[in-house]
Amino acid sequence: MLYDRLFGTGNRRGIVSFSLAIFLFVLNEALCKLVYGNVPASQILAVRGLIATAIILAIAHLLGATRRIAVLLDRRVVARSGIDLLGSYAYMVALFHMPIANMTAINMASPLMMTAVVAVVLHEPVGWRRWSAIVAGFFGVLLVVQPQASNFNAYSILGVGAVTCIVLRDLVTRRIDAAIPSIMVTLTNVGMMAAVALAFALAEGWVAMAWDDFGFLAVAALFIAAGYQLAVDAFRHAEVPVIVPLRYTGLLWALLLGYLVWGDVPNALATAGIVLIVASGLYVLHRERVRGRTVQPVDPQP
Numbered sequence: 001m002l003y004d005r006l007f008g009t010g011n012r013r014g015i016v017s018f019s020l021a022i023f024l025f026v027l028n029e030a031l032c033k034l035v036y037g038n039v040p041a042s043q044i045l046a047v048r049g050l051i052a053t054a055i056i057l058a059i060a061h062l063l064g065a066t067r068r069i070a071v072l073l074d075r076r077v078v079a080r081s082g083i084d085l086l087g088s089y090a091y092m093v094a095l096f097h098m099p100i101a102n103m104t105a106i107n108m109a110s111p112l113m114m115t116a117v118v119a120v121v122l123h124e125p126v127g128w129r130r131w132s133a134i135v136a137g138f139f140g141v142l143l144v145v146q147p148q149a150s151n152f153n154a155y156s157i158l159g160v161g162a163v164t165c166i167v168l169r170d171l172v173t174r175r176i177d178a179a180i181p182s183i184m185v186t187l188t189n190v191g192m193m194a195a196v197a198l199a200f201a202l203a204e205g206w207v208a209m210a211w212d213d214f215g216f217l218a219v220a221a222l223f224i225a226a227g228y229q230l231a232v233d234a235f236r237h238a239e240v241p242v243i244v245p246l247r248y249t250g251l252l253w254a255l256l257l258g259y260l261v262w263g264d265v266p267n268a269l270a271t272a273g274i275v276l277i278v279a280s281g282l283y284v285l286h287r288e289r290v291r292g293r294t295v296q297p298v299d300p301q302p
Helices: 004-009 011-037 041-061 065-073 076-097 100-107 108-120 130-147 154-173 182-204 212-236 240-262 267-292
Strands: none
Touching: 011 041, 011 076, 011 100, 011 212, 011 240, 041 065, 041 076, 041 130, 041 182, 041 212, 065 182, 076 100, 076 154, 076 182, 100 130, 100 154, 100 182, 100 240, 100 267, 108 130, 108 154, 108 240, 108 267, 130 267, 182 212, 240 267
């Protein structure tokens, strides 16, 4: 396999794949944010989704994966795509109305939420140290969101909802039959998103697009198509606690792009929250390694 030759196998493969995926996701978000204001959100997602679907479909055909087209209807593949659809809509709408670094910081709470879900829903034992880190991380999210009555930002709450969907999506990914090609999982994801976004965009009314806006979305589609494929591959081949900390690299890229492109600088409270989220998340993941556990479903069999 090409991935094996380029990225290695196991955890090494997951580390390389997920690091690249996070970088591409942030670039995709920045490009979409640049277009928003000229083009409605649904149309942005539709154009990006249609181009990404075409790219993924072409790659799947070249790999011979389209011979197994029936796997697109696998219930877990469809469930993963539906959850990601909800999360992506929530994430992008929130992103369009708040600084990219702040939205990315909220996204960094996903490892903490993953641990909480494993403890509460899957009944995995979680000690007081990790619960303390989860509470501290939640406090960090509040510092970033800053839900004050005078300047309440509902889009921040929408961002938290998007993170919930991310956690559920990653849990479902681990339960997908290993025999199903990752490229087909990705194809279902982008195809469903493109179809729903197109329906919304047509209902709202399609607007004329400038060529530079279309170009930005075409490049964003390429980035997100590659990012989806790399992320799916990472979660299916590496231990979750090994690769989840790599989400935090996205915050560095988001801070850099936010400053260079929009001049965004987080205020003191948001900066403190970002540091607290990262520190808490890394501590939770450290405890997972110490205790020899992986943050994943207890019954990964299809």
